[in-house]
Structures are given as structure tokens and as C-alpha cells.
Amino acid sequence: AQSVTQLDSQVPVFEEAPVELRCNYSSSVSVYLFWYVQYPNQGLQLLLKYLSGSTLVKGINGFEAEFNKSQTSFHLRKPSVHISDTAEYFCAVTRSNFGNEKLTFGTGTRLTIIP
Amino acid sequence: ETGVTQTPRHLVMGMTNKKSLKCEQHLGHNAMYWYKQSAKKPLELMFVYSLEERVENNSVPSRFSPECPNSSHLFLHLHTLQPEDSALYLCASSPGSYNEQFFGPGTRLTVL
Numbered sequence: 001a002q003s004v005t006q007l008d009s010q011v012p013v014f015e016e017a018p019v020e021l022r023c024n025y026s027s028s029v030s031v032y033l034f035w036y037v038q039y040p041n042q043g044l045q046l047l048l049k050y051l052s053g054s055t056l057v058k059g060i061n062g063f064e065a066e067f068n069k070s071q072t073s074f075h076l077r078k079p080s081v082h083i084s085d086t087a088e089y090f091c092a093v094t095r096s097n098f099g100n101e102k103l104t105f106g107t108g109t110r111l112t113i114i115p
Numbered sequence: 116e117t118g119v120t121q122t123p124r125h126l127v128m129g130m131t132n133k134k135s136l137k138c139e140q141h142l143g144h145n146a147m148y149w150y151k152q153s154a155k156k157p158l159e160l161m162f163v164y165s166l167e168e169r170v171e172n173n174s175v176p177s178r179f180s181p182e183c184p185n186s187s188h189l190f191l192h193l194h195t196l197q198p199e200d201s202a203l204y205l206c207a208s209s210p211g212s213y214n215e216q217f218f219g220p221g222t223r224l225t226v227l
Contacts, residue, residue: 034215043119043205043218090158102148102171103216107157 002027002093006106013081014114021076021109023065023091030096033074034103035065038088047089050074051096061085086113118142119219121206127225130196136222138189138206147189148216149181150205158205164189196226 003026013019025031032051036044048059055067065076074091088110092103119140128134140147149161163171164183178200180192189206203223207216 032215036218041223043121043220044207045218046215049215102160102163105158 002031002095002104004091004093004104004106006091006109008109009107010110010112012112012114015083016080018079019077019081019085019111021089021091021111023074023076023106025072025074025091025093027072027093027095031093032096033065033067034092034094035059035063035074035076036090036092036105037061038090038108040087044090047076081111081113083113083115085111087111119206119208119217121204121219121222123222124220125223125225127227128193128196129227130198132196133192133194135193136191136204136206136224138191138219140187140189140206140208140217140219142208142210142217144208144210144217145186146209147183147186148207148209149189149191150207152203152205152221154202162191193224196224198226200224201226 005024007022034049035047037047038044047063048057050057050067058064063078065074067074088108090108091106094101094103122137146165148163151159151161160173161175162181167183178195182190203221205221206219209216
């Protein structure tokens with residue numbers, strides 16, 4: 001079975017500063033990896049995904065993530081955050097090449113931007 | 116209407132009421148999911164439907180009853196709920212080839 005660990009439950013960052021949200025996963029098979037964002041009182045929205053190919057993945061709103069197989073990590077980064085980035089961020093993993101497999105989510109990281 | 120829609124967005128019900136949550140996807144996907152999101156807990160997968168057949172039921176109490184009449188619609192029927200069932204209920208759908216899920220905005224349920 002797969003598992004996901006998001007080590008930081010809350011991350012406060014000053015506006016225009018860079019941010020990294022950490023995600024580590026565990027799996028005995030190849031995986032697909034996702035980052036979702038949830039704004040207050042809303043559902044989850046896909047930020048970016050890694051399926052195959054380049055290990056550096058670019059997503060929406062200026063976010064990017066790097067797949068590191070040796071470290072089993074998929075950390076999310078943004079070089080300069082804005083107030084509008086305040087939200088909860090979820091990392092998720094699923095086995096690759098399996099149809100309709102369930103996503104395993106991390107417990108989330110709440111990103112708070114300080115003006 | 117595009118994406119995944121959920122109605123109602125907010126629901127308050129008593130413990131003896133019967134209500135239903137509705138989810139509709141306009142993406143042509145063949146899998147649909149119900150999740151429960153409670154404060155300070157990770158997302159809990161409740162049910163999975165693939166091609167209108169239930170393929171997963173994660174030990175959910177029988178007071179929650181899902182229904183998938185076709186590949187575009189998913190319902191969650193609720194009866195005799197408990198206050199601890201208060202949560203955000205999220206619906207999602209996905210295509211069959213890989214497993215990116217698209218989420219609806221959720222129904223905020225409060226059980227009094």
C-alpha cells in the first residue's frame with residue numbers, strides 16, 4: 001500500500017518570499033503524484049501532477065514540484081508567494097498503470113501568507 | 116455547466132431526517148468517488164464507483180447509502196445521522212486511463 005507524509009501541518013510565510021511544502025511518499029511500485037490546493041470553503045483543485053517524463057513539473061499559479069525517486073519526495077515550491085496563495089495543500093499518490101485506483105492523500109499543509 | 120457540481124452546497128439536518136446529496140460530472144469520466152473531510156483529519160475515501168458499479172466501500176456506516184444510476188450522477192443518501200457525521204462531503208470523478216481526480220466544491224453538512 002502507498003502512504004504519503006506531509007511533515008509540516010502549518011507553514012507561515014511572508015508575502016513575496018519563497019516557499020517549499022514537503023511531501024514524502026512510500027510505495028513498492030511506480031507511482032503517480034499530485035498536489036491539490038483547497039481554498040477556504042471550496043473543494044480540491046489540481047495544482048500539478050507527475051505521471052512520467054521530466055522530474056520537474058510546472059503547475060498553475062506559479063507552483064512547481066520536483067519528483068525525486070531516490071528520496072521518494074515530491075516537494076512543492078513557489079519562488080514568490082502572494083496573499084491569494086493562502087490555502088491548504090494536499091499531496092497525493094496512486095499506483096501507476098492501474099485504472100481507477102484510489103488516491104492516498106497526505107494530511108495537508110496549511111499555508112498562511114503574512115502581509 | 117462544466118466540471119463536477121454538487122448540490123446542495125450547505126445542508127443542516129436533524130438526526131432523524133432523511134436527505135440526499137447529489138453529484139454530477141460533465142467530464143465524460145467513468146469513475147466517481149465520495150470523500151468525507153472532517154476538521155483536522157485527512158480526507159477519508161468513502162465509496163468508489165467504476166462504470167456504475169461500486170468497487171470500494173471503506174467500512175462506511177450503513178446510515179450512508181450511495182447510489183450511482185449512471186456514469187454522470189452520484190448520490191449519497193443520508194438517514195439517522197450522528198453529530199459526528201458533520202463534515203464537508205466531496206465528490207470527485209476520474210477518467211479510466213490514469214488517476215487524476217477532479218473534485219466538486221463539496222456539501223457542508225451539519226447534523227444537529
